[in-house]
Amino acid sequence: MAKTTLTKKINLYGWLFVIPAALFIFILNFYPMVSAFLLSLQTGRGNNLKFAGLKNYARLFQDEMFLTSVGNVITYLVIQVPVMLLLALVLASILNNPKLKGRGIFRTLIFLPCATSLVSSAMIFKSFFSIDGIVNTTLMGLGVLQSPMSWLTHPIWAKFVIILTITWRWTGYNTVFYLAGLQNIDRSVYEAARIDGASASRQFFSITIPLLKPVILLTTIMSTNGTLQLFDEVRNITNGGPGIATLSISQYIYNLSFMYNPQFGYAAAVSYAILVMVAVLSFIQIKVGDKR
Amino acid sequence: MKKTMCVVLALLLVVSSLAFAGGKAETAAAAADPNAPVTLTVWCWDPTFNIFAMNEAAKIYAVDHPNVKINVVETPWNDLQQKLITSLSANAASNLPDIILMQDNAIQKNVMTYPEAYVALNGKIDLTQFAQFKVDVGTIEGKHYGVPFDNGATGTFLRRDIVEKAGLKVSDFNDITWERFIELGKIVKQKTGIAMISTVANEPDFPMLMLQSAGTWMFDEAGKAYIKDNTVLKEALRITKEMVQSGVCILVPDWNAYIATLNNGTVASTINGCWISGSIQAEKSQSGKWAVVNTPRFANIAGSVNYSSQGGSGWMVMANSKHPDVAIDFLAKTFGGSVALYETILPASGAIATWLPAAKSPVYSTPIEFFGGQKIYEDLVNYAGKVPNVKYGVFNYEARDAIARALSEVMQGGSIDAALATAQKNVEFLMSE
Amino acid sequence: MKQKHLAAIATYVFLCVVCLFSVFPFYFMIVGSTNQSVDIVKGRLFFGTHLIENFKTLASTVKLGNAFWNSMRNALVNTVASLFVCSLAGYGFQIYRDKGKDTLMGLLLLSMMVPFAALMVPLFRMFSQARLLDTTVGFILPTISTAFLIFFFRQSAESFPMETVQAARVDGLGELGIFFRIFVPIMAPTFAAAAIVTFMAAWNNYLWPLIIMQSQESQTMPLLITGLTAGYTTDYGILMLSVTITTLPTLILFFTQQKRFVEGVLGSVK
Structure with a gap:
């Protein structure tokens, strides 16, 4: 009793x-x-709203700008997330080697970028890739380019700059998670593998990755989520241009609500589309993560 | 257990005291001046331009009205627009200030969407003394909402030295067509190796100012999107493309790079709203090397003139203001009635008036050393009087974005007709519900 | 043996390149704050002599001290409050784990998927009705409890031995006592890591303060920075200086707490 x-x-x-x-x-x-x-579920401008059922959701499929922004975000996602996470993994496993000299300094320097704000990092990268920015000056000095390249007005290179900026800002952050995960793995596992003659890359693929699976899953979900909601970088680097070649879904929502004649109902429908995408992708990732 | 509770309480105390410290500081600031029964809050942007002008106006008004205090809150335009729409959509207009500055091309959209949020100024302020095109921008269905301020009249700002090095004269650029401009640009490029002009690649600045110079916009009389079959627009895109392809115009990715082309001497000219003179004059080593002439016109479009507008803004009084009459009186006696105000702000910030009486002030006819002794302000005010009227419309930003995209497609080699057809479709989509 | 040597060299070269890449933007930012706007636009990469002049201009055009203090106060209050609320919850979800709480946790995790853009207008409506505009409370409320932080604390609590809890109960310590007197001290690195993440997020928060901080007195640093770029002409010298000043607190925090940060994350990813 x-x-x-x-x-x-x-309880x-x-x-x-x-x-x-x-x-x-x-x-x-x-x-x-x-x-x-x-x-x-409502349509209209400003505060003159009326109920319209699922009409806004039906509109999504005819909206070329929405579909393009989805395509853009998916491009960012499939290129940026794997590259960044792989780079973070490699860096973490190098930094985890106790024999590495200057480990503390390297670690600090690699983590450094996550101390900057998104707005600041966007502004810095934008100036790097401007016409007479440091990138053009360097490439022309090396003879790679004959005349300055207009990076941010090219539909593909502009995407590249955005991907680079996100990668710069977040790789160190993810490295922290992997490094922490690696430090939980018993050193003797690696010792045994080395005695068995496993190469460094083999150790990486057959020990590091499987043992870090939960952390990889966590970072994948976080990064996917972050990329699907991408806003600050796109707004400050290209503002969606050239044309709408770099427009993200969040920025489209922002434009629909504040730049254009406000359509809050439709903007809300677009944001539910992001919600559904995040949910579906997270679900897939968890399922895949569980199976392996 | 007791100790734990102490820790919890202490933590909560720290949090709440910090939180309230913030609250207190703000109330203290708001009630700081007991002698000021009226405080007008103003939202505007740009410390060296609009905010400076507003603070000067406050000083002038305070001479006869010591009880009126002007509280200027720096708010970038994009943020201002967002706060405005958020507050109005949440029925929380009481958070809004008494006066705001609004971009000319956004007035129609904002007033049509939330008409009850702004005070109509009809009969309360004499708007006949302002440049007509600026008054029309702020007039919706016969009601005047905007007090015109910042002038957007365009001019061709030329590097005198570079042009002369190419064997040309500044006057060769006055009263010309775009075709002629391109020819002259080719000569300059050939003789000096310097490109004639630059523009921001993602912005349709040239097509926009070309449209207005022909008195046309992207919407017809009924407010429908007028893009696909708009011959002026087609011609504008064609000329813009030709300028870039012929090497007369270089594309830069952003505003920063654009200003750099002027300050670095990468280009021999720029065509923009007259407010660009501030950025040009920032590079002091180029003093004496610049000149201003009017804007090119279309060769084959009837009614096209050598005058246009780009940018510009006006003051608006908000309906939620507790002292709308004071706010109107303030604007009437300063921006709409004080030559002294414009005499102060012109030399310090380059803010050119649209209030015509100010242009008669001797300050406006002072030769400007930087522009080789040209009386540029007199000339620019003169241009402002001849800018054709256009209705920017409720869906201006939608259309502008669509044209930016069409321009980008045309630059990549797409056909103008196809790009404009897509633009028409996209704008119509955004206009529908 | 030689091959091993080469591999080691390659590793160091790779690390150096990565480090150069991650440090260079900082260098650019700091150098920029010592140069004139015109020189920055032209791409000057050496230290200049305009730091003091830039600072004077910055201090005279904006309320720098005020914005800095606002950001600091908001971020500190946010950090303390979030840590308190989320660590309690994370601990609760793990130590008193049952089916109901697991379901609730799953539900809360869904909130991570909600894009902020969708919440903006409804949240603003709530906050303006509650008269929370321009207040620190208004600033912190939407981020006070985040699923990520709760999840983070729950994961960390997994390594907290249940026997310790049982033993403490036998010793007559109350449930709150166990949390504050045993869990909190043991989990100090976890709290440090959580504090860093929360402080940085609050310090850099842009969209939400943009909407609710309506008066000049409540302006925060990120708002101040974007204000500097809003005019017809941008002074890049003072822009870079303000970006540098804004980065300083998070940088210092990061440098001093780096070890604990790694340790803290370590506890949560076991």
């Missing part, structure tokens, strides 16, 4: 611990999300 009251009491404490945080999320996240959903 005494024991059950104790369990009850402990009550458990709920007391989690409820404040849960309430905050419900009130400040789920409640506005529900009102955004109700908004997505």
Whole structure:
């Protein structure tokens, strides 16, 4: 009898611990999300809204700009996320080697970029790739380019610069996670592999990656989510241009709400499209992660 | 247990005291001046230009109205637009200031979307003294909403020295067509190796100012998108492309690079709103080397003139203001009634008036050393009087973005007709519900 | 043996290239703050002599001290409050784990998928009705509890031995006591890592303060920076200086807390 009251009491404490945080999320996240959903069922300009059912969702499929922005974001996603995570993994496994000299300094320098704000890093990279920026000056000095290259006005190179900026800003951040994960792996596993004659790359693929699977899953979901919601970099580097070649979905939502004649209902429908994409991709990633 | 609670309480105290410290500081600041029964809050951007002008206006008004305090809040245009729409859509207009500065090309959109948010100035302020095209920009269905401020009249800003090195005269560029401009540009390029002009690749600045010079815009009388069969627009894209392909115009990726082409001497000229003179004059080593002439016109489009507008903005009084009459009186007596104000702000910031009486001030006829002694302000005000009127329309930003994209496609080798057809389709999509 | 040598050299070269790549933008930013705008636009890469002049111009055109203090206060309050709320929850989800709480946790994780752009307008409506515009409370509320941080603390608590909890209960320590007097001290690195992540996010937050901080008095550093680029002419010298000043606190935090950061993340990814 005494024991059950104790369990009850402990259980009550458990709920007391989690409820404040849960309430905050419900009130400040789920409640506005529900009102955004109700908004997505309405059409009209400014405050002259009327109920229209799923019309906004049907419109999505005819909206060339929306479809292009989805395509852009997917391009960022399939190129940037794997490259960045692989680079972070490689860096983490190099930094994890206790014999490496100057480990502390290398580690600090590699982590450094995540201390800058997104707006700052965007502005710095934009100036690098400007017409008389450092990149053109260097490449022309080396004889690679004959005349300055207009990076940010080329549909493909502009995407490249955005991908580079995100990679610069976030690789170090992901390296921290991998490094932490690696430090949990027993050194003796590597020792044994080395005695068996496994090469460094073999160790990387058959020990590091499988043992880091949970961390890789975590970082993949975080990065995917971040890329799908990409906003600051695109807005500050290319503002979506040339044309709409670099436009992201979040920026399109912003334009629909604030730059153009406001269509909040349709903008809300577009944001639900991101939500669905994030949810589907996370689900796939978790499933794939579990299987391996 | 008690100790733990102490820790929790202490933590909460720290958090709340920090939080309230913030709140207190703000209330203190708001109630700082008990002698000022009226405080007008103004949102505008650019410390060296608009904010400077507003603060000078406040000083002038304060002489006769010491009880009125002007509180200028620096708000970049994009942020201002976002805050405006967020507040109005949330029915929270009480958070908005008394006066805002608005871009000319956004006035129609904002007033049509939330007409009840702005005060109509009809009969309360004498707008006949302003350049007509600027008044029309802020007039919607017969109601005047904007007090014109920053002039957007365009001019061709030329490097006198480079042009002369090519064996040409500055006057060769006055009253010319775009075709002639391209010819002259080729000569300059050939003789000096310097490109004639530069523009930001992602922005359709040239097509826009060309449209206005012909008194045409991207919408017809009924407000429908007029892009696909718009002959002026086709011609504008064609000329822009020819300028780039012939090497007369170089494309730069952003505003920063564009200003750099002027300051570095990479180009021999620029065509833009007269406010660009501020950026040009920032490079002091080029003093005496510049000159201003009017804007090229179309050769084969009837009604096209050598005058246009780019940028520019106006003040608006918000309906939520607690003292709308004070706000209107303030604007009327300063931006719409004080020669002294314009005399102060012109030399310091290059902010050129659209209030015509100011142009009669001797300050406007002062020869400017930087422009080789040319009386540029007199000339620019003169241009402003001849700019054709256009209605920018409610969907201006949508259309502008679509043209930017069409231009980018044309530059990559796409056909003008196809690009404009896509633009028409996209704008119509955004206009539909 | 020689091959091994080569591999080692290759590794160092690779690391040096990566480091150069990650440090160069910082160099550019710091050099920029000592040069005149015209020189930066022209791509000058050496230290100049205009630092003091830039600082004077910056200090006279904007309320630098005010914005810095606002950012600092908002970020500190946000960090303390978030750590408190989320560590309690993370601990609660792990230590008192049951089916109900697991379901709740899964539900909360869904909030990570909600794009902020979708919440902006409804949130603004709520906050303006609650008169929370221009306040620190308004600033911190939407980010006070994040699924990521709760999840992070829950993962870390996994390594916290259940026996310790049982033993403490036998010793008569209350549930809150166990949390504050045993869990918090042991998990100090986790808290440090969480503090760094939260502080940085709050310090750099742009979109939300942009909407709710309406008066000049409540302006934060990121808003100040974008304000500098809004005019017809941008002074890149003072822009770079303000970017440098904005980066300093997070940089210092990062340098001093780096070890704990790694340790803290270590605890959560086991």
